Amino acid sequence: MKKTWWKESVVYQIYPRSFQDSNGDGIGDIPGIISRLDYLQKLGVDVIWLSPVYESPNDDNGYDISNYQGIMNEFGTMADWDRLLEGLHSRGMKLIMDLVVNHTSDEHAWFLESRKSKDNAYRDYYIWRDGKDGKEPNNWASIFSGSAWKLDETTGQYYLHLFSSKQPDLNWENEKVRREVYDMMTWWLDKGIDGFRMDVINMISKVEGLPDAAGEGKYNDGGKYFMNGPRIHEFLQEMNREVMSKYDVMTVGETPGVSPDEASFFVGEDRGELNMVFQFELMDIDSGPEAKWNVIPWKLAGFKQIMSKWQYELEGKGWNSLFLNNHDQPRMVSRFGDDGKYRKESAKMLATLLHTLQGTPYIYQGEELGMTNVRFDTLEEYKDIETLNMFREYREAGRSEAQIMESIYYKGRDNARTPMQWDDSPNGGFTTGTPWLKMNPNYVHINAKESLEDPDSIFHYYRRLIELRKQHEVIVYGKYDLLLEENDRIYAYTRTLGEERLLIILNFFAEPVTFHLPDNVQYNGAEQLIGNYEWPAEANLRGLELRPYEAQVLKLK
Structure with missing residues (x-):
């Protein structure tokens, strides 16, 4: 590496x-x-x-x-x-x-030229196609909802836009x-x-x-x-x-x-x-x-x-x-x-x-x-095009406003x-x-x-944390090994580079939980490099009570 x-x-x-x-x-x-x-x-x-x-x-x-x-x-x-x-x-x-x-943008000089005529020098900078049976060239959905194609009246062809209709896709084949x-x-x-x-x-x-x-x-x-x-x-x-x-x-x-x-x-x-x-x-x-x-x-x-x-x-x-x-x-x-x-x-x-x-x-x-x-x-206080398009599409499909707003609160x-x-x-x-x-x-x-x-x-x-990365090469280049793979409360792993070993223990939840270092991981002591709680002096890694959302980064000896 x-x-x-x-x-x-x-x-x-x-x-x-x-x-x-x-x-x-x-x-x-x-x-x-x-x-x-x-x-x-x-x-x-x-x-x-x-x-x-x-x-x-x-x-x-x-x-x-x-x-x-x-x-x-x-x-x-x-x-x-x-x-x-x-x-x-x-x-x-x-x-x-x-x-x-x-x-x-559809306001870029290339696109303004491209849409002027089918034989414009910039036409092939974008992806233009004829429609099929009075519809779009294909059935692709835009990532921002609706069709990924827009009909341009000037030439009667459609252009591809995987995102907003004001974001025509460039033709990288050119x-x-x-x-x-x-x-x-x-x-x-x-x-x-x-x-x-x-x-x-x-x-x-x-x-x-x-x-x-x-x-x-x-x-x-x-x-x-x-x-x-x-x-x-x-x-x-x-x-x-x-x-x-x-x-x-x-x-x-x-x-x-x-x-x-x-x-x-x-x-x-x-x-x-x-x-x-x-x-x-x-x-x-x-x-x-x-x-x-x-x-x-x-x-x-x-x-x-x-x-x-x-x-x-x-x-x-x-x-x-x-x-x-x-x-x-x-x-x-x-x-x-x-x-x-x-x-x-x-x-x-x-x-x-x-x-x-x-x-x-x-x-x-x-x-x-x-x-x-x-x-x-209210929806009016939101500005994001993806959010507003989704709201309109989901309301038309019969979803309740309250249900849609919960999704926006979580993912918008x-x-x-x-x-x-x-x-x-x-x-x-x-x-x-x-x-x-x-x-x-x-x-x-x-x-x-x-x-x-x-x-x-x-x-x-x-x-x-940023200072620690500068001080300990093991954090940047060390090998990662997951511990306690089946544990559904704790995320723990080691990082190893040469003789240096770090143990990272993370309680992902508000409930206290006991961490047991697996028997196959040997250690003769642990020094805290950083943690969001004080490190108890008499801590035993074979049975350590973790507090809510506790994180510890330990250097194993």
Whole structure:
């Protein structure tokens, strides 16, 4: 296993719209981020991943890009962006940008040209097809509900949009498209960025002929024809050869629907594709037969099985990314912990897990404060296109409003997008104006000011976890071994590198439980490296009473 800076780093994701507003318009911006760089430096993170700040009509909060080489007016100017990069680099931090090249905005210059006529020079930059029998070219469903096709009146053809109808898919079969993308990536890398997070990158290769998807609905999931498609590895290897291999940077690909076996092709150290991927198997653990919005209880046995599978199967082959929430997922303390009585304990326990597995940990803004899901009173207070489309579709199908709202409270993307909670002043110190999305009302007692002042806060616990990774190579490169596989209350494992061994013990629930170290694990004493409770001096690992949501990281002697 090669040692590299991005394996040893901790990444912090900024969702710019919700991080810090500097001019009172209610929208976070780049000058706002710059004003908080000392906070990020204090936390100790190494890399900032910036969600999109490019020019965009903002149909999908910036993931619909109209100009890849311009900055959205609401966020500031390119001069502001240059200052941000300089501010990060001068503090010893790196910056990775979001690369969204499965699709553009329908307001991108390429698409404006493409839709003008069937023989336009840019027509083949996108995926255009004739309809069939007065209907769409195939029965694929958009990931944001409805058909994945839109009829364009100008030429009477349909274009493919796997997401919003304002996000037409690029045609990666066209070599000119690939060249445009590689030139744009090179432009950013030459400006000094340190890598890319690649949005839904495993969707850029579609199966030839775009066949109909199986299913009973009017529109069905065509994922098998557009995820991990026939030329995906060829395209990524070309991208690496033409662009990434010329720089010392990191890449992480968002790859829904990959198994560890498939992931090893994307991240294999000798394959020349990506450094790591985001996979979402764990994010589906509480999804029922009807997918995301059909919420079912998750079980620790399944949670451990998924985490361990990825640890074992990429061991020595490739690198894991470690996350429990992001801008598309609910807040982790609300989903996998307890956002009430044991919020602090469970947030620290979950952080301990993420920062002691093999892989690169990703912190989503506010996670280090223990920010929680939100329950807005009315649908009108939600902004997310996926949520609003789902609500309309489910109401038309006869679901009750109350039932749908419960799904939104649990899984909606706006849970992660409520503005950052800096202090207990009006609007949490995020803005002097009206926030673009309402604040979570609990900002009055969950905020950065309170966390920085409390030595026992979640923030300071994260800071110590990040420091530990720098001090103990075993946390980064050590081998993972699961203990007590059948235990449905405790998640425990060891990390081993040479003579150094760590034991991590996590109680995932509010009820106390007794931990028994298996007889085959020998030890002559244990030193606490970190824990969310004090370590009892007379502790016996062959019968240790764990308190609610207790987490301990022990160095075995």
